[in-house]
Amino acid sequence: MRRNSFRDIRNELEKRIARRDWQPGAIIPGEEALAAEFGAARATVNRALQDLARSGLIERKRKSGTRVALHPVRQARFAIPLVRQEIEQAGSLYHYTLLSREVRAAPDFLRARLALPAEARVIHVRCLHTADRRPYQYEDRWINLAAVPQAEEQTFDETGPNEWLVANAPFSHAQFEFGAARASEEERSVLQLPEGEAVFVAERMTWLAERPITLVRMVHPPTHRMVTTL
Amino acid sequence: MRRNSFRDIRNELEKRIARRDWQPGAIIPGEEALAAEFGAARATVNRALQDLARSGLIERKRKSGTRVALHPVRQARFAIPLVRQEIEQAGSLYHYTLLSREVRAAPDFLRARLALPAEARVIHVRCLHTADRRPYQYEDRWINLAAVPQAEEQTFDETGPNEWLVANAPFSHAQFEFGAARASEEERSVLQLPEGEAVFVAERMTWLAERPITLVRMVHPPTHRMVTTL
DNA sequence: AACGCTATTATGTATAGACATAATGTGTCA
DNA sequence: TGACACATTATGTCTATACATAATAGCGTT
Numbered sequence: 001m002r003r004n005s006f007r008d009i010r011n012e013l014e015k016r017i018a019r020r021d022w023q024p025g026a027i028i029p030g031e032e033a034l035a036a037e038f039g040a041a042r043a044t045v046n047r048a049l050q051d052l053a054r055s056g057l058i059e060r061k062r063k064s065g066t067r068v069a070l071h072p073v074r075q076a077r078f079a080i081p082l083v084r085q086e087i088e089q090a091g092s093l094y095h096y097t098l099l100s101r102e103v104r105a106a107p108d109f110l111r112a113r114l115a116l117p118a119e120a121r122v123i124h125v126r127c128l129h130t131a132d133r134r135p136y137q138y139e140d141r142w143i144n145l146a147a148v149p150q151a152e153e154q155t156f157d158e159t160g161p162n163e164w165l166v167a168n169a170p171f172s173h174a175q176f177e178f179g180a181a182r183a184s185e186e187e188r189s190v191l192q193l194p195e196g197e198a199v200f201v202a203e204r205m206t207w208l209a210e211r212p213i214t215l216v217r218m219v220h221p222p223t224h225r226m227v228t229t230l
Numbered sequence: 231m232r233r234n235s236f237r238d239i240r241n242e243l244e245k246r247i248a249r250r251d252w253q254p255g256a257i258i259p260g261e262e263a264l265a266a267e268f269g270a271a272r273a274t275v276n277r278a279l280q281d282l283a284r285s286g287l288i289e290r291k292r293k294s295g296t297r298v299a300l301h302p303v304r305q306a307r308f309a310i311p312l313v314r315q316e317i318e319q320a321g322s323l324y325h326y327t328l329l330s331r332e333v334r335a336a337p338d339f340l341r342a343r344l345a346l347p348a349e350a351r352v353i354h355v356r357c358l359h360t361a362d363r364r365p366y367q368y369e370d371r372w373i374n375l376a377a378v379p380q381a382e383e384q385t386f387d388e389t390g391p392n393e394w395l396v397a398n399a400p401f402s403h404a405q406f407e408f409g410a411a412r413a414s415e416e417e418r419s420v421l422q423l424p425e426g427e428a429v430f431v432a433e434r435m436t437w438l439a440e441r442p443i444t445l446v447r448m449v450h451p452p453t454h455r456m457v458t459t460l
Numbered sequence: 461a462a463c464g465c466t467a468t469t470a471t472g473t474a475t476a477g478a479c480a481t482a483a484t485g486t487g488t489c490a
Numbered sequence: 491t492g493a494c495a496c497a498t499t500a501t502g503t504c505t506a507t508a509c510a511t512a513a514t515a516g517c518g519t520t
Contacts, residue, residue, distance in 0.1 A: 004474090005473070005474085006473075006474085014402070017400070018400045018402055018438065018439075020400075030499090030500060030501085031500075031501070032500085040474075040475085041474060041475045041476065042475095042476090042501095043474075043475070043476085043503095044473080044474060044475080046501075046502075046503090047473090047474095049501090050501095050502090060500090060501065060502095061482080061483075061500085061501080062481065062482040062483060062484095062499085062500055062501045062502075063481095063482060063483040063484055063485095063498085063499055063500050063501075064482095064483070064484080064499095064500075064501090065499090065500060065501080066500085066501080071312075071315075071396075074309075074310050074404075075307045075308060075309045075310060076307065076308060076310060076404065076406055077305045077306065077307045077308075078305060078306060078308070079286075079304075079305045080304050080305060080306060080460075081301075082301055085301065166301060167254065170247075170248045172248070173459065173460060174304075174306065174459065174460040175457065175458070175459045175460075176306055176457065176458050176459070176460070177455050177456065177457050178408060178430075178455070178456040178457075179410075179430055179452065179454060179455045179456065180409075180410035180411070180428045180429055180430035180431070180450075180452045180454075181410070181428055181452050182426070182427065182428045182452070196412070196426040197412065198410045198411055198412045198428030198429070198452075199410055199428070200408075200409055200410035201410070208248075220410075222409065222410045222411050222412070222428075224409060224410075225407050225408070225409045226407065226408040226409065227405065227406065227407050227408075228405070228406045229403065229404065229405045229406070230310075230403060230404040230405075230406070234504090235503070235504085236503075236504085260469090260470060260471085261470075261471070262470085270504080270505085271504060271505045271506065272471095272505095272506090273473095273504075273505070273506085274503080274504060274505080276471075276472080276473090277503090277504095279471090280471095280472090290470090290471065290472095291470085291471080291512080291513070292469080292470055292471045292472075292511065292512040292513055292514095293468085293469050293470050293471075293511095293512060293513040293514055293515095294469095294470075294471090294512095294513065294514075295469090295470060295471080296470085296471080461520105462519100462520085463518105463519085463520080464517100464518090464519085464520100465516105465517085465518085465519095466515100466516085466517080466518100467514100467515085467516080467517095468513100468514085468515080468516095469512100469513090469514080469515095470511105470512095470513090470514105471510100471511085471512085471513100472509105472510075472511070472512095473508100473509085473510070473511095474507100474508080474509080474510095475506100475507085475508080475509105476505100476506095476507095477504105477505085477506095478503100478504080478505080479502105479503085479504080479505105480501100480502075480503070480504095481500105481501085481502070481503095482499100482500095482501085482502095483498100483499085483500090483501100484497105484498080484499080484500105485496100485497085485498075485499095486495100486496080486497075486498090487494105487495090487496080487497090488493100488494085488495080488496095489492105489493090489494090489495100490491105490492090490493085490494105
């Protein structure tokens, strides 16, 4: 006979919620009761319930008890891979090309977005990532030199700034923005797209404890799909 | 003196990893050792480590031990709101318009994507969601009648199929796809976009325990941004 | 060297019992 | 009646202990 694992309990409760055995908003039995029902310890039931709460299916409050979430504000997760990994995992040949690299004062739009002081100096890097020799991602990146001074010594002609940053400048917070746009003149030429083509744009800002690290705009051809499951 | 909570332990370990006290790829002390160091039980350390593993900062393997992730494959979460909520939370006026509703046999492309049998019947609904009278999202949805027979009685002329489904047909799995595309003729006319404009496309498939429920294609004007933080 | 069995080891999970904490209910006193 | 202290309750967390399980290392056999 199989022992009652917290997964079994979680799955069973999940099923009951999906089946509407317990209405949305309704309170479900307490940990003690469930523990008795499943013949498990309260700690085991607790673990199952915490799991469900994390996935947004139930809401828990001390003393009040546990209830089925009214609006199952479900959330999906997506991984943030390195371009190289993403491409190589798809079984393609990765290649990196540096297009330009420049140390300069932060332009106004960047100062505004990253809340940088007037005198801020940054590195601006533009590069292209290809998969099987076909343009895959055009990367347009700004790095705050005040936060990552070692970046100034990097030429970025062999490895991309993303890989270097991941290995040398951890971040604590990040903001992501995804959208679509008509390809600009420059994007079209770099990605070799026909006139008027659409592009998938992902922007990312990262901070390490309130200090802005980098802003990057990653532009993909319209064939690109970001996929995730729940 | 404050008790060592698993959060404290997690935060401390997080800090050490950020500080590079342990190099990426390096093995970190075992649970017993950490428990001794923090003066906690192994179960407490275990909980902290499982937490870190879930967030992708470390990788654990039985017998081998725990090591700092080489490429911290961090993951971000995004919420899956109802369009109405999304619009109203932004302080805008939500409005819904049904464009068409039709019960029919599943077309080939749909049968292929949802793995439906040859005789499958579906509802096809097209509708528009507006924010402050401006087109916000064009929704093109297919519902599998074998999985949600009650949908056949719904007219969807007052509330959108999404809202109805959320309240009446829960799902257990979902797949999301995001991308960009040039607006089709139909999308342009519904969303009132100029010729050659780009659109942001989100597709979602949902299942309840292996039974396909629905496939929806949600098309947004290029001004739309999907934002999330980590 | 190749193979397969076994012992070892670190993590994974379960348990009973205890105390902590937040939220709510209740009774007392001014 | 209102303010406030106190009891109650469900969840939150920790501990010590035990056993389970996956993966590896080492050994012995062929």
